[in-house]
Amino acid sequence: MLLAVGLDPNRSIIFHQSNVPAHSELMWILSCQASTGYLSRMTQWKDKTSNERGNSEKLKLGLFSYPVLQAADVLVHRSTHVPVGHDQAQHLEFAREVAIGFNHTYGAGILVPPETLISPAKRIMSLATPTTKMSKSDQNWKARIMLTDSEEMIKSKIKAAVTDSGTSSISYDPEGRPGVSNLLDILYYSHTSNEYKSQELLAQDLNGISFKALKEKTAQAVEVTIRPIRERYYDIRSDEQLMDRVAAQGAVKARANAETTLDGVKRAVGLT
Template identity: 65%
Template sequence: MSLRQSVCRRVVTPRRPIIANRSLTSHYNGVNSQLRALSATPEASPKTIFSGIQPTGVPHLGNYLGALRQWTKLQDEASPDTTLIYSLVDLHAITIRQDPAQLRQWKNESMAMLLAIGLDPKRSIIFHQSDVPAHAELMWILSCQASMGYLGRMTQWKDKSASSSSGGGDNLKLGLFSYPVLQAADILVHRASHVPVGHDQAQHLEFARQIANGFNEAVGKSVLLAPQTLISPAKRVMSLTDPVKKMSKSDPNPKSRILLTDSNEVIRSKVKSAMTDSFDGISYEPERRPGVSNLLDIYYHSGEAIEVDDQVALAHHLEGHSLKALKEEVAMAVINVVGPIRERYESIVHDKATMGSAAEEGAEKAGRSARKALSKVKKAVGLS
């Protein structure tokens, strides 16, 4: 029996990814159960959900499975009184020096991609962070009470500080150190009740909660809302060339990631060359077999109709098949996810009117949302 015959799956080309397997059902049920539980808190009604992504290149498969797919699900399933705010956080992008022309191109491409994955400007607020000055203004106010000791213990800062490529303290910039303060301001300026994050961002959200509570205590009243966490149920996708590292847009090896704009041929080539190992068979062992386990993660979370409950069961179901056959199936699964998105992206990315209208409408709505909270903060500290 071939691998294709042994695994029950359904090939679809939907307008948006459709729930077609237990992995997706589990993913979506996880999101919905968190929303239902958190909606019981008094401060969470009506709810405001905020999330952001840096416009530093075309999003990759890891971005989609870990975050962007969840954004569209929240848009489709959240109650009508829930406000959904999604930002292209371009101020965060310049913590590293960017070529101005390249950054402008990335911003346009990122806006096109958010529309291509199915976000609707009439339902979700989609905007460029720099178009709403209140984010930076609140960041400065919060910086005046943020603890340098706490910021110095943030994982991202410690990793960058310890990196030999940083070239010492002279090359480490204030923007990188204060990155979590701007991230907190992004959330707090919209009084977001819930923030979908991956496991690696949970520390930054906890900082936002602490700084909100600290500000409220300092001014003696409840001005800022401490957000609740919506942890993405999807496991993060690892690099195809070095599967102990997370898939990243900044990796110098383009074969390490699958972009949402990659052609079918490129996807097949990248998956075919993905690092695996010389062990026999197929098994899900992230520590011992990170490459094979990463392929199983991608396959499991891709949306194929696989009648198993988890990656371990999937590996057991595929026992006896070759890694070559596994790669062929993973490539097909990814093509089914990426193909429809790529087609919509190609029809949008050169439509300047559509993207301009979406960005303008989003900035206007986000500005209104942010001004409400910022006004209360400025009054609380005596600036107005």
């Protein structure tokens, strides 16, 4: 999928994380420095465990320590700037805290505290529950649009998208009318002509059409955006030699890059 959306392996290092052992090695070393108090305040941990407090057997260590692995993923390659959405900003701030704390204990410059680059794109909400973020792990398959979805599937999902009761007018109000506003967001961000400067102006232009027509326009715009990605994805998937070659070449570069950081960390903590 990374190749399908346009990443060039000649400019980007693309690899399987499991082919670079330094990720998990650094994660273990950093976990000895990470604060359990900080980890327990992570939004992901609180959200996933809010209904499990009475049954601690279901609470897994991997979920609790996952932010440490995410921090290691970034720090092992000495990343200086990392683009993320708003929901991942907390994880990157944790990576900064870990790096700064490690350097304070073992010496300046060993790890690079990364800077956060917040994506300008607004997050897209669930088609089934427009007050929550669209997620690929949602148990309701109709709640999300996948980059591999067929045109028929896109139409079906958006046709079933939740809208708002009480009025059939088109207006942009994310808090008061999350269903219609979510469709307008999707249509706005899928609009390649940049004809509209805001979702409000788009809503004004569409006011008077039916919800059915809005959904048809949205589905068409999504299909236009996704089709070339989907087609490239299946073309690339059919070329296993290409994928193996890109992954193997990327792993060699990533291992060499990561080992430089890991060697410095091990020397600092006395493991070599």
